[in-house]
Structures are given as structure tokens and as C-alpha cells.
Amino acid sequence: MDTMDKDIERVLFSEEDIRQIVQRMGAQISEDYAGEDKDLVLIAVLRGAVVFMGDLMRAIDVPLAIDFMAVSSYGDKAKSSGIVRIIKDLDVDIKDRDVLIVEDILDSGLTLKYLMKNLSARHPASIEVATFLWKDIEGKQAAINPKYVGTHCPDAFVVGYGLDFAEKYRNLPYVGVLKPEVYS
Numbered sequence: 001m002d003t004m005d006k007d008i009e010r011v012l013f014s015e016e017d018i019r020q021i022v023q024r025m026g027a028q029i030s031e032d033y034a035g036e037d038k039d040l041v042l043i044a045v046l047r048g049a050v051v052f053m054g055d056l057m058r059a060i061d062v063p064l065a066i067d068f069m070a071v072s073s074y075g076d077k078a079k080s081s082g083i084v085r086i087i088k089d090l091d092v093d094i095k096d097r098d099v100l101i102v103e104d105i106l107d108s109g110l111t112l113k114y115l116m117k118n119l120s121a122r123h124p125a126s127i128e129v130a131t132f133l134w135k136d137i138e139g140k141q142a143a144i145n146p147k148y149v150g151t152h153c154p155d156a157f158v159v160g161y162g163l164d165f166a167e168k169y170r171n172l173p174y175v176g177v178l179k180p181e182v183y184s
């Protein structure tokens with residue numbers, strides 16, 4: 001049988017690792033957004049963040065709404081330019097609401113910086129970022145500072161748990177490093 005596992009060099013975060021990370025993040029977010037005055041809206045960026053979104057929203061026990069955006073970056077897909085085009089905009093109004101952007105992986109942060117600027121112009125009560133992975137490699141500064149970080153990720157191309165290579169591997173239940181022969 002042709003399985004995806006054979007393309008993976010090593011597993012970085014197992015299903016159990018992921019479960020624990022998401023539970024911890026959900027508990028923290030639930031604590032921070034508790035109270036009558038909060039109006040939480042989770043916004044995930046398609047398509048990579050959908051798996052994390054599905055898990056995170058169920059790990060949060062305060063009322064919330066969800067919505068999705070789709071963006072495309074100009075230029076080289078492997079390197080973020082920070083120039084972003086919105087392909088699918090929000091359906092909900094975020095004015096005076098507490099927006100939490102849900103992201104799969106933060107690298108340069110340029111995509112999110114653009115999004116935060118765009119969403120801030122709609123006057124939410126607050127706006128923060130929850131990223132499952134953060135490639136905060138030493139000496140490299142991300143364009144934004146995420147409030148909630150699942151775990152730090154080494155400087156390798158990772159797939160699984162929503163993250164793809166050429167639209168494949170999103171459905172792997174763990175996060176792993178691809179074998180170089182797969183993409184070379």
C-alpha cells in the first residue's frame with residue numbers, strides 16, 4: 001500500500017504531543033477570554049490552519065464564533081513577500097469584537113502582519129494571534145509577536161496537521177519533516 005508515512009524523514013510532533021499542546025493553548029485562551037464583556041471570534045487562514053482550528057475551538061470552553069479567510073501571496077510561494085491578496089474575505093462583522101487569528105505556522109510573519117493591519121482597520125475590540133508552530137530561529141525576527149504559541153519549530157520544511165507540500169500531506173495526524181528526495 002502507498003502510504004504517506006514513507007515520505008517522512010522524522011516525526012517532530014506526534015498526535016499525543018499535539019493533543020497536549022492544543023489542550024494547554026485552549027485552557028489559556030479560555031481563561032483570557034472569559035467574562036461577559038468578551039466576544040471572541042476565531043479567524044483561521046485557509047487552508048493550512050483548518051486542522052488546528054478544529055482542535056483548538058473544541059479545547060476552548062467560552063462562547064465563540066468562527067470564520068475563515070483565504071489569501072494568496074504574490075511571488076515565490078516558498079518565501080513570503082508580505083504582499084497579500086484576499087481571495088475570500090470574512091462573512092462576519094468584527095467591529096468591537098475580540099479577534100483571535102488562528103495560524104498553523106509562523107515563519108517570517110509577513111502574511112500575518114498584513115492581515116492584522118487589514119483586520120485592525122475594521123475596529124475590533126482586540127486582535128491577537130494563536131499559532132500552532134513558530135519557526136523562531138535565532139537571529140531571525142518575525143514581523144509580528146504572537147500572543148499564543150503552541151511550540152517552536154526547527155528550520156525545516158514540515159508537513160502534516162494541516163500543512164502541505166503541493167497540497168499533499170495535510171491529513172497526516174502528526175507533524176513531520178519531509179524526506180529531501182520528495183521535493184528535489
Ligand code: 5GP
Nearest residue numbers: 080106107108109110111156157158163164
Ligand atoms: P510567513 O508569512 O510567516 O513567512 O509564512 C507563513 C506561511 O508559510 C504559512 O502559513 C505556511 O503556509 C507557509 N509555511 C512556512 N513554513 C512552512 C513549512 O515548514 N511547511 C509548510 N507546509 N508551509 C510552511
